[in-house]
Amino acid sequence: MNAGKSTQILQVRHNYHERHQATLLLKPATDDRDGQDFIRARVGLEAKVDALVFPDTDMRDLVRDREAAGTLKPDCILVDEAQFLTPDQIGQLCELADVRGIPVLCFGLRADFRGQLFPGSASLMALADTIEEIKTICWCGKKATMNARLVNGRITFEGPQVLIGGNDTYISLCRKHWREGQTAPPA
Amino acid sequence: MNAGKSTQILQVRHNYHERHQATLLLKPATDDRDGQDFIRARVGLEAKVDALVFPDTDMRDLVRDREAAGTLKPDCILVDEAQFLTPDQIGQLCELADVRGIPVLCFGLRADFRGQLFPGSASLMALADTIEEIKTICWCGKKATMNARLVNGRITFEGPQVLIGGNDTYISLCRKHWREGQTAPPA
Amino acid sequence: MNAGKSTQILQVRHNYHERHQATLLLKPATDDRDGQDFIRARVGLEAKVDALVFPDTDMRDLVRDREAAGTLKPDCILVDEAQFLTPDQIGQLCELADVRGIPVLCFGLRADFRGQLFPGSASLMALADTIEEIKTICWCGKKATMNARLVNGRITFEGPQVLIGGNDTYISLCRKHWREGQTAPPA
Amino acid sequence: MNAGKSTQILQVRHNYHERHQATLLLKPATDDRDGQDFIRARVGLEAKVDALVFPDTDMRDLVRDREAAGTLKPDCILVDEAQFLTPDQIGQLCELADVRGIPVLCFGLRADFRGQLFPGSASLMALADTIEEIKTICWCGKKATMNARLVNGRITFEGPQVLIGGNDTYISLCRKHWREGQTAPPA
Numbered sequence: 001m002n003a004g005k006s007t008q009i010l011q012v013r014h015n016y017h018e019r020h021q022a023t024l025l026l027k028p029a030t031d032d033r034d035g036q037d038f039i040r041a042r043v044g045l046e047a048k049v050d051a052l053v054f055p056d057t058d059m060r061d062l063v064r065d066r067e068a069a070g071t072l073k074p075d076c077i078l079v080d081e082a083q084f085l086t087p088d089q090i091g092q093l094c095e096l097a098d099v100r101g102i103p104v105l106c107f108g109l110r111a112d113f114r115g116q117l118f119p120g121s122a123s124l125m126a127l128a129d130t131i132e133e134i135k136t137i138c139w140c141g142k143k144a145t146m147n148a149r150l151v152n153g154r155i156t157f158e159g160p161q162v163l164i165g166g167n168d169t170y171i172s173l174c175r176k177h178w179r180e181g182q183t184a185p186p187a
Numbered sequence: 188m189n190a191g192k193s194t195q196i197l198q199v200r201h202n203y204h205e206r207h208q209a210t211l212l213l214k215p216a217t218d219d220r221d222g223q224d225f226i227r228a229r230v231g232l233e234a235k236v237d238a239l240v241f242p243d244t245d246m247r248d249l250v251r252d253r254e255a256a257g258t259l260k261p262d263c264i265l266v267d268e269a270q271f272l273t274p275d276q277i278g279q280l281c282e283l284a285d286v287r288g289i290p291v292l293c294f295g296l297r298a299d300f301r302g303q304l305f306p307g308s309a310s311l312m313a314l315a316d317t318i319e320e321i322k323t324i325c326w327c328g329k330k331a332t333m334n335a336r337l338v339n340g341r342i343t344f345e346g347p348q349v350l351i352g353g354n355d356t357y358i359s360l361c362r363k364h365w366r367e368g369q370t371a372p373p374a
Numbered sequence: 375m376n377a378g379k380s381t382q383i384l385q386v387r388h389n390y391h392e393r394h395q396a397t398l399l400l401k402p403a404t405d406d407r408d409g410q411d412f413i414r415a416r417v418g419l420e421a422k423v424d425a426l427v428f429p430d431t432d433m434r435d436l437v438r439d440r441e442a443a444g445t446l447k448p449d450c451i452l453v454d455e456a457q458f459l460t461p462d463q464i465g466q467l468c469e470l471a472d473v474r475g476i477p478v479l480c481f482g483l484r485a486d487f488r489g490q491l492f493p494g495s496a497s498l499m500a501l502a503d504t505i506e507e508i509k510t511i512c513w514c515g516k517k518a519t520m521n522a523r524l525v526n527g528r529i530t531f532e533g534p535q536v537l538i539g540g541n542d543t544y545i546s547l548c549r550k551h552w553r554e555g556q557t558a559p560p561a
Numbered sequence: 562m563n564a565g566k567s568t569q570i571l572q573v574r575h576n577y578h579e580r581h582q583a584t585l586l587l588k589p590a591t592d593d594r595d596g597q598d599f600i601r602a603r604v605g606l607e608a609k610v611d612a613l614v615f616p617d618t619d620m621r622d623l624v625r626d627r628e629a630a631g632t633l634k635p636d637c638i639l640v641d642e643a644q645f646l647t648p649d650q651i652g653q654l655c656e657l658a659d660v661r662g663i664p665v666l667c668f669g670l671r672a673d674f675r676g677q678l679f680p681g682s683a684s685l686m687a688l689a690d691t692i693e694e695i696k697t698i699c700w701c702g703k704k705a706t707m708n709a710r711l712v713n714g715r716i717t718f719e720g721p722q723v724l725i726g727g728n729d730t731y732i733s734l735c736r737k738h739w740r741e742g743q744t745a746p747p748a
Contacts, residue, residue, distance in 0.1 A: 003389065004382075004385040004386075004388075004389065007381060007382075007385045008378075008381075008382075008385075010417060011378040011381045011382075011417050012378075014378075014416065014417045015377065015378065015510050015511065016511070018416075019511065019513055021511075042388070042392075043384060043385050043388045043419060044418070044419060045417060045419065075515070103515070136389050137389060137390070137393065137395075139393055141477070
C-alpha cells in the first residue's frame with residue numbers, strides 16, 4: 001500500500017507514450033476504491049483505464065476484440081492491482097507475452113494483511129520472468145514488506161482477504177513490526 | 188534445477204566459515220535424492236547437513252535444542268530445498284530472523300513442473316525480506332525460469348507435485364518452451 | 375533521460391512525508407534545466423528543493439547548518455542529478471550514512487552521451503551500498519541503457535560532457551542502437 | 562575478494578556445458594595469483610582458462626582467430642578478474658554482444674582498496690546491460706561492499722592499485738568498517 005505502485009505504472013505508460021507507442025492500461029473491476037475505471041496515485045497523478053477486467057474476462061479476447069475494432073496491437077500491457085486477477089488470467093497474460101510478443105507489466109501487492117499471497121500474486125510469483133520490488137518504509141526506517149489491516153486503529157490478522165466498504169485502513173510495516181502489531185514508535 | 192543453488196549455498200557457508208562464523212545447514216528430509224543428509228552440487232562440491240528437517244520439526248526448537256546442548260547460536264541459517272518446508276516452518280524461520288536476529292537464507296525452487304508454487308515457496312514468496320533469482324539458461328539461450336518434468340523424454344504437466352523413485356527427469360526451460368513442450372532445438 | 379528518475383525521487387519524498395518523516399531534497403546547482411531550485415517530472419509532478427549543492431558545498435555542513443538553525447535531522451537525504459556531485463561530496467554522503475545513520479538516496483545518470491561515467495556516478499558506482507536501475511525502453515522495445523546526444527537530429531559522440539544552452543537534445547537507446555546511431559525504426 | 566566470484570563463473574560454465582554449449586573462459590594475464598592460466602575458487606573448484614587476455618589483446622580477434630582455427634562460435638564468453646581489462650576491451654566485448662549476439666558475463670571487483678573503480682570496472686559500470694552483485698559479509702554481519710588492503714595487519718589507503726608480490730592481504734568489510742579501519746570485532 002502507498003509504496004508508489006500507481007505512480008510507477010503511470011510513469012511507464014508515460015514513457016511509452018513519449019515514444020509514440022501504444023499501451024493497454026487495465027485494472028480488475030473488483031477494486032473500486034478509486035472509482036471503477038481510474039488509476040489514481042496519491043502523489044497527484046491519474047489516468048483512465050482502457051478496460052476493466054472482470055473475473056470471467058479472457059485477456060486474449062480483450063486484446064483481440066480491440067484489434068478487431070481497429071485498435072493497434074499494444075506495445076505494452078500494464079495491469080494495476082494485479083493481485084486480483086485470476087490464475088487463468090495470469091496464464092493468458094503469459095501467452096500474450098510468449099506467443100504474441102507483447103511485454104506485460106503487472107503491478108500489485110504480493111500478500112494480504114495476514115501474510116498470505118493473493119491468488120493472482122501466487123500465479124505471478126510462479127510464472128513471472130522478472131520479479132521486482134517497489135520499496136517503501138516502515139515507521140522504524142526499515143523496508144516495509146507487509147501490509148497490516150487496522151480496525152479501529154489496531155492490527156487484525158483475521159477476516160476476509162478483501163473487505164469492501166468496511167471500517168478498515170492499511171499501513172505498511174516491516175515484518176517484525178507487522179508480527180508484533182506495533183504500528184508506531186513507542187510513545 | 189541445475190542452476191547452481193547447491194553450489195551457492197555451499198559458497199555462502201564457506202564465506203561464513205572463512206570468517207570463523209558458525210552456520211546451521213539444513214535440508215528437509217522429504218528430499219532424498221542426494222542421500223538423506225548431504226547437499227551435493229553437480230559442479231563438484233558437497234557438505235553434510237547439520238540437521239534434517241521433518242514435517243513436524245519446529246525450527247525454533249531445532250536452534251534452541253542445539254544451544255541447550257552447548258552449540259553456539261548460529262551466525263546464519265542456511266536451508267536447501269526450502270520449497271519442501273511447511274508454511275509453519277517458514278513462519279518459524281521469520282521469527283528466528285526477526286526476534287533472535289539470525290539471518291536466514293533459503294534456497295529452493297519457486298514452482299513445480301506444472302508452474303504452481305510449492306507450499307514452502309508460496310510462504311517464502313509472501314514473507315521473505317528479499318527475493319533473489321539464481322539464473323540458468325534454456326537451450327534457446329533465454330533465461331530458464333521453469334522446470335519441466337520429462338517422462339520417457341516427453342514433457343508432462345500432470346502427476347503429483349513430488350514424485351519419488353519415478354522414471355522422471357527434469358529440465359530447465361524458458362516459459363515459452365516449457366509451455367510449448369519443446370525441450371531441444373528443432374532438428 | 376526521461377526514465378522517471380524525478381518521478382521516483384518525488385514519490386520517495388511523498389512516502390516519507392506520509393509517515394510524518396522529514397526529507398532533505400537536494401540538487402546540484404550545475405543543472406539549470408528545470409529552473410535552479412525545482413525538481414520537475416514530465417509526468418506532471420514538481421517540488422522545490424531544500425537546498426542547491428554547489429561544487430564547494432560540504433554535504434555534512436549542509437546538514438549541520440540546518441540542524442544548528444533548528445531543523446530536525448532528516449530521516450532521509452534525497453539527491454537528484456547526483457551524477458553532477460563531486461567525488462568528495464559522495465564521500466561526505468557516505469559519512470552521513472555510515473556515521474550519522476541517515477539513509478541517502480542518489481538519483482542520476484550513470485554515463486554520458488559518449489558512454490563514460492560522470493565523476494559523481496563513478497564515485498557512486500564505487501561506494502554505493504546498493505545500485506538500482508530505473509528502466510526505460512528503446513524504440514526497439516529493448517531496455518534503453520544509453521543516453522545519446524542529438525545535434526540537429528543526428529547522434530554525436532563528441533563534445534563536452536555537459537553542454538549548457540546548446541542546440542542539443544537527448545534520447546534513450548539500447549546499447550546496440552546507440553552504438554549504431556539508429557535513433558528510430560528503419561522507415 | 563572471497564565472495565565467490567570464481568565459484569560462480571565456474572558454475573555458469575558448468576551450466577552451459579551440461580547443455581552441450583560452448584563457453585570461452587578468459588582471464589587477464591596481469592593477474593597471476595592463481596597461476597597464469599587457471600581459475601581457482603577457494604571452495605574447491607578450478608578450471609583452466611581457454612585464453613589469457615593481454616593488455617593489447619583485441620577481444621574480437623580472440624574470437625575470430627579461434628573460429629578461423631575451427632573452434633565453434635562460443636555460446637557464452639566468461640571473463641574472470643574483469644576489472645583488469647582495458648576500457649577498449651570492454652568496448653570490444655560490447656561489440657561481440659551487440660553485433661555477434663554472444664552473451665558476455667564479466668566477473669570482477671568494482672573498486673580497489675582505496676574505494677576507486679578499476680579502469681575495467683569503470684567501463685563495465687558505464688556500459689553493462691545488467692549489473693549484479695555477488696554478496697559477502699563483513700565481520701559485523703552486514704553486507705561487505707569494500708575490499709581493504711592490509712599491510713602487516715593494518716588497513717592502508719595508500720599505494721598502487723595493483724600490488725604484485727607484496728606483503729599485503731585483503732579483507733572484505735562493510736563501508737563503515739572499511740572507512741574506520743576496523744577489521745575485527747572489538748576485543
